[in-house]
Each structure stands twice: as structure tokens, then as C-alpha cells.
Amino acid sequence: MLGLPDGVTACLFDLDGVLTQTAKVHNAAWKETFDAYLRDRAERTGEPFRPFDSGDDYNKYVDGRPRADGVRTFLGSRGISLPEGTPDDPPDVETINGIGNRKNELLLRHIREDGVEVYEGSLAYLKAVRASGLRRAVVSASANCRDILTVTGLIDEVEVVVDGIVARRDNLRGKPHPDTFLDAAKLLGVAPSAAAVFEDALAGVEAGRAGDFGFVVGVDRVGQSDALYKHGAHVVVRDLSELLENP
Numbered sequence: 188m189l190g191l192p193d194g195v196t197a198c199l200f201d202l203d204g205v206l207t208q209t210a211k212v213h214n215a216a217w218k219e220t221f222d223a224y225l226r227d228r229a230e231r232t233g234e235p236f237r238p239f240d241s242g243d244d245y246n247k248y249v250d251g252r253p254r255a256d257g258v259r260t261f262l263g264s265r266g267i268s269l270p271e272g273t274p275d276d277p278p279d280v281e282t283i284n285g286i287g288n289r290k291n292e293l294l295l296r297h298i299r300e301d302g303v304e305v306y307e308g309s310l311a312y313l314k315a316v317r318a319s320g321l322r323r324a325v326v327s328a329s330a331n332c333r334d335i336l337t338v339t340g341l342i343d344e345v346e347v348v349v350d351g352i353v354a355r356r357d358n359l360r361g362k363p364h365p366d367t368f369l370d371a372a373k374l375l376g377v378a379p380s381a382a383a384v385f386e387d388a389l390a391g392v393e394a395g396r397a398g399d400f401g402f403v404v405g406v407d408r409v410g411q412s413d414a415l416y417k418h419g420a421h422v423v424v425r426d427l428s429e430l431l432e433n434p
């Protein structure tokens with residue numbers, strides 16, 4: 188009925204791209220931010236301008252990772268190293284955190300203007316999981332996670348939230364490290380072997396594998412099924428409703 192192996196008693200869901208249609212909103216805000224930065228940098232240095240690739244660059248270096256890790260990892264892939272700064276750096280400062288905060292302003296504007304959509308199949312799945320008596324957590328790198336859960340009403344469907352704010356407070360390493368998923372399992376009182384991880388990001392399924400979770404479900408919204416398997420998924424679906432069709 189839930190498409191999970193026997194012995195799984197808890198489900199740990201990523202948010203952006205798994206429960207809500209916000210991975211593409213993050214992606215668009217990142218592209219706008221990085222392209223403006225790279226263009227400006229090219230003009231200053233005379234280096235050629237190579238835009239951010241919303242496919243490869245996003246999936247490999249940004250998706251699923253905490254905000255500052257995404258900036259650092261992507262710029263590092265272009266041989267660019269900047270000072271870290273601090274999380275409250277203003278958006279016009281040329282630091283890892285400053286650039287991350289530029290992106291956050293754009294993200295929040297898009298969310299305010301266009302709203303947030305939930306994947307219907309995910310909502311149906313979440314309700315079926317609850318009806319079956321399994322424990323439920325959301326594990327997201329995003330510092331905006333709780334706000335998004337609240338505006339969509341999803342907050343009422345889950346018991347535990349480990350997000351970007353909790354991770355920073357408790358010094359948990361972000362995905363692809365397993366720390367945030369392990370923390371959620373601990374808060375639910377289940378062993379990792381009894382928990383299933385649901386992830387659309389390569390860094391996320393990698394975290395599922397690194398934490399030795401009982402089952403890792405890759406959710407493929409962008410045509411990267413092979414890569415999700417390679418990074419640790421046990422099964423890949425295009426929508427969580429597919430799991431409800433399994434006996």
C-alpha cells in the first residue's frame with residue numbers, strides 16, 4: 188500500500204521538490220543571482236561570462252545543500268573563492284553569505300508573488316502514511332522550511348521538522364552528510380534502519396545512503412533517475428502517488 192519494505196516505521200521527507208513545488212523556485216532564484224554575479228565579475232576581470240546551468244550546476248552543486256554550502260560549492264566549481272562573511276551579511280556584500288542572502292531576497296519575492304504549490308500525490312501519500320500509523324518528519328536544508336510548511340498547511344501532517352534553522356542552531360552538517368536525517372530519526376525515536384528517506388536531490392539521496400537508512404526513495408522531477416540511483420536511491424519514482432499503487 189505504501190510501497191515500503193516491511194520494518195519501516197517512519198518516513199523522513201525532504202521539502203523542496205518532494206512535498207512542495209519549490210525546487211524550481213529556488214533554482215530560478217539561484218540562476219538569477221549567480222548570473223548577475225558572474226556577469227558583473229566577467230566585466231570586472233575580463234574573464235568570459237559562463238552562465239549558471241539550471242540543470243547540471245544546480246543538481247550537482249546547489250540542490251539540497253544549505254544556502255551557504257550551495258554558494259561555496261558552485262563558485263568553487265568555477266575556481267572562485269570568496270570570504271565566508273556572516274549569515275547576516277547584507278545582500279550587496281561580496282561574500283558567500285552575502286550572495287546567499289541576495290538569492291533569499293529573490294526567493295521570498297517569488298514566493299510572495301506566486302505562492303507555493305503542494306504536489307497532490309505527495310499530500311495523498313503523506314495522509315496514507317499517517318493513516319497507517321507511521322511516524323513523519325520533514326528534513327530540509329532550507330531556513331524557509333517552517334514558513335512554507337505553515338502557509339501550505341503541511342505542518343499539521345508532520346511531527347518533527349529539522350530544517351536549516353535547527354541545523355545551524357545544533358551544528359548539524361548539511362546534506363550530503365546524514366546528520367539532519369539522523370537527528371529527525373532520533374527525535375522520532377526510530378532507528379535509521381526503520382526509516383525511509385524521500386529525496387529529489389542528489390545530495391539528499393547521498394545523505395540517505397550515508398546514514399544507512401532502511402530505504403531511500405529518489406523522487407525524479409527533472410529526468411535524473413540514473414543519477415539518483417547512482418547517488419544512493421533504492422527506488423526512483425516520478426511522483427509519490429506511484430508508491431500508493433504498489434501492493
Ligand SMILES: O=P(O)(O)OC[C@H]1O[C@@H](O)[C@H](O)[C@@H](O)[C@@H]1O
Binds near residue numbers: 250
Ligand atoms: O536558502 P534556503 O531557503 O535556506 O534553502 C537552502 C536550500 O534548500 C534546499 O531545500 C534547496 O534544494 C536549495 O535550492 C536551497 O538552496
